[in-house]
């Protein structure tokens with residue numbers, strides 16, 4: 088089989104790159120072993136504002152419009168629905184935070200995303216003296232629906248191989264990459280935290296940060312927006328909510344942990360008392376980099392080998408944006424900005 092691209096990995100990064108190839112009518116095949124896919128575990132939130140100090144998330148003003156259009160096109164093309172336009176509302180904890188919210192409103196880039204009024208929230212369990220601040224252009228992707236729909240479509244067009252990519256079997260020639268019976272002009276590795284097993288790119292400082300979420304059932308919350316206090320409550324419909332997430336740089340096993348569960352339950356008890364039931368616990372490893380920027384670019388010695396990784400805790404917004412930058416680089420030689428270019432670690 089001859090193809091323009093091989094993509095390894097079909098999480099948010101791999102599928103974003105694949106979607107661009109589809110749009111540009113390039114041929115490609117995706118290889119994925121469906122192991123420890125962070126994108127399946129993710130809360131799926133997109134939100135342009137850092138909710139601790141009400142600052143703009145990295146390049147979010149550019150990423151938001153692009154992502155909205157990008158996911159809308161996939162929904163239309165695949166005839167599925169996974170983008171829930173539910174707003175994120177931040178519980179304001181003090182007069183100082185209230186003041187910070189209104190100060191941020193006047194800042195040029197972030198202000199456009201913040202509600203200019205705080206919303207009253209009267210709730211039997213949750214104390215809210217200072218109101219809720221709403222973040223515009225925020226919402227949630229049902230990533231499981233997106234990924235399964237996307238893979239189904241790839242399979243229908245013979246573009247998907249459900250297997251582990253064995254780096255030892257790849258042959259790098261002058262103009263092509265050969266892998267088993269496939270020859271491709273380029274290969275793009277989108278392996279998430281699995282990159283550490285890739286002998287060509289594991290020199291890069293991908294650190295990893297474990298995240299855990301609880302799926303709970305509760306009859307007392309009754310909200311249809313995404314509530315952010317110290318953690319998120321994400322409504323899933325009925326009495327079900329996802330709650331989390333945790334951040335842990337030490338334990339990098341993909342399995343749910345007791346520590347993660349008790350951290351979330353501590354928060355839950357404070358918010359809801361005992362009025363909830365844990366149904367499921369989920370864990371995954373975010374592919375994070377120490378300078379909190381993605382890893383985009385080509386191998387220093389083998390320009391046919393490319394990497395799209397380091398999505399950190401914001402893969403929903405960063406993946407479509409960086410996938411476009413990598414495509415423009417590989418096809419048209421456009422420069423990859425220094426701050427995300429993996430060459431910063433050469």
Ligand SMILES: Cc1cc2nc3c(=O)[nH]c(=O)nc-3n(C[C@H](O)[C@H](O)[C@H](O)COP(=O)(O)OP(=O)(O)OC[C@H]3O[C@@H](n4cnc5c(N)ncnc54)[C@H](O)[C@@H]3O)c2cc1C
Pocket residue numbers: 095096097098099100101118119120121122123124125126127128129130131132133250251252253277278279280281282297298299300331332333369370371372373374395396397398399400401402403404
């Ligand atoms: C608990 C939790 C909550 C999160 N919440 C959010 C959120 O609300 N919003 C947000 O934007 N981000 C969130 N994130 C972060 C987000 O999940 C990541 O940024 C994103 O999923 C990374 O996508 P990826 O495609 O790089 O990696 P992954 O989704 O991990 O995909 C990598 C894929 O590569 C495959 N692979 C690896 N090696 C090989 C190989 N050798 N052969 C074949 N296949 C291989 C794996 O099987 C996997 O399918 C969260 C993460 C966690 C853990």
